[in-house]
Amino acid sequence: MGSIFSKNLDNPSIPACNRAFSFIFFPFFFSLLKMNVRSEASKYLMAHCMKTFRIKTHRLNLNYSEPHFFILNKGLNSGKPLNEPCPNCFVCITTNQSDKDFMYWLCFGLWKSKSFHYYLKGSVIPFITIGDIKKHLRDSENIASKHPQLFHQSIHHLKLLEINEEKLKLSLKMIDTAKKAIFYKLMNKTGAA
Template identity: 55%
Template sequence: MQTFEIKTHRSGRTYTKPHFFILNKGLNSGKPMTDPCPNCFVVSTETTEQKEALFHLSMMLLESKCYRIYLKGSVIPFIYIDDVRKLLKNNEKYLNKGDFKTKLDTLKKVEALELLFQNKLKATKELKSVLLRSFKLER
């Protein structure tokens, strides 16, 4: 069983252990992030491997809309820290399964491929813009 600690993030605080952040306000509550924002929790682990596994577990919970049923509030929805802790602890048992590690490796490859495509799309848009501006049109 892995151990992790989840706390409310305070601006300006630095962390020495491997960590990531989980958004706690808005419709994207539960979204794992590498950089902090004012409305987030920090999840600290003992090792980088645990951090990566919990980060992707949180992403899976977000994609499967598991956080949605815990949203409170009518104007700005938010999620309690205990609900996030409970969801992560209840689903932590799947991290030790062998197929999780293979799926995690495959997911990392897909994310790298997605980043490559995003960079290619950005370069293509820039090329299109340069080509369109290269025409000498009268004003």
């Protein structure tokens, strides 16, 4: 059988120009191969499991045509997903509405669980960097994609709780308005107003 090592130790070594060519060509060749050729499993994973999203710093007065949401990046609420932009936010742009919903609720769950607090920097006004939020969302998205049934069940519960929270806030606001109206009516009747 053949061997990769030469049997003859007197064999001259590879010329320097051949070694230089190999040193330059092969890393270049493999980088091209890595960039352009993907396995079928990798293509399937990217198409069906991984959500494609981009996170950029939001610029005021810039409109986005693709599905998107905003992520607060300053203060103790850093990481909070928003439907409307604010001065200190990132924008998460997705390719379709279902990916946007997935990423929005993933971000919402991470924010509610205070998962972004680990990444906060700064002593006076804490903030999160775009690199940290990209990495944390990508890692969390990979985990959530491995257990889609559990993730969707958790999101369903979060949505129900959000609806109930909004109803309670509205009820509390109406109670507060009723208290003010009762006291205002009393003040008008007594002439103290």
